[in-house]
Amino acid sequence: MTILLFGITKDIVGSPTLSVPTSSVTGKQIPKTVRELKQFLGNNYPELNKLSSLAVAVNHNYADDDDAINSYDEIALIPPVSGG
């Protein structure tokens, strides 16, 4: 599962994309919803937990926390930006 990162999330992770292992070979729990993905990412990058208003897009559409995700989905983290 590849996640596109925008705004401050790119700065926090230090890269424009992030790969989340989805193979069961790793034995890790795979995030199944947007909420679980946020928790998974927050555990790895605690700075992400500070973002109270973080939009998540699944396949180019805004997704709610309860929406399901699959390994083939295209996911993007889109925090608000304020510069002008």
Added chain:
Amino acid sequence: MENRYIRQTQLKDFGVEGQQKLANAKVLVVGLGGLGLPALQYLNAMGVGTLGLMDQDTVELHNLQRQTLYTEKDVGKLKLEVAHEKLSAQNSGTQFILHDTFLTKDNALEVIKSYDLVLDATDNFPTRYLINDACVILEKPFVYGALHSFEGHVSVFNYNNGPTYRCLYPKMPSPQEVPNCNENGVLGVIPGIIGTLQALEVVKVLTGIGEVLSGKLLLFDGLSQQFTKIGFKAKPKNHNIKKLQDQYESLDCGLVPSISAEEFQILLESQQSILVLDVRTPEEFIGQHLNESINTPLGQLESVSEHVDGVEEVYVICQSGKRSEQAIQELEPIYPTKRFYNVLGGMNKMKTLCP
């Protein structure tokens, strides 16, 4: 003059009708900076009849790398005056309305109501949320643009009852979460790109050509030259704003994430199970409190630990909103994974909502 706009009136889909619509339009540009200036230069060139300019800043040397209308000799002068002079020279047919002020909750409705559309060219969250709420109340569309480093956002909110800024980002982020340009920096050409994209959306909204970026967030990444569009839907409650919040500006540096009393009331009525901590004294709590709230007085916040297990979001309330803010400042470092929200205006405000 009749040939001035011929290169666009000869466009089949735009025509003389499109030009007439621009001439009749009144557009307010909030912010004469990196986004506002390129948008204005094109809107003015294309023949938008009335342009409102709003800013109170003066030109500074470090503005010049992106605010290309200004020159070295303008440093120290009022942006409003410099921009007015140069835009007047660019197009003498435009009527300019000058607003020598920043947008505040006290002037927003009065100023915006006489315009057809607002172009959000501000550089901070409080003003963006204020523009959103005022435009929702007045039923005006607004064209949003924002920047971060090498990236930009563009969208059109509240267009024909379409999604609003709050449908994308329901709550205002705290200053600690997301840095602004002043702290973070921006490559000079990026606001030029985003501001001109905003001008294009303004023209589309005013004339009806093409497909307006409503319900879509356009993301531009300058480093990869990639445009991405994200679809999002309107949430009806975000159109249900009846009045502006008591505070927008107060969310400046040093304060905590918050929720307006009105939004909090909606949340309470939604019957969702939420954790509400009341940090007033036990005496005050006994006097009156919300049914959902648990009393954890400021100064005895260690009792909070037994309540916050298993919840992600915690709402904190007191009488006026001050002590709850202080409580959150103490609680945030202890529970870094929880999200705390201050109920603005506290019980005083809640009492006015539920008689």
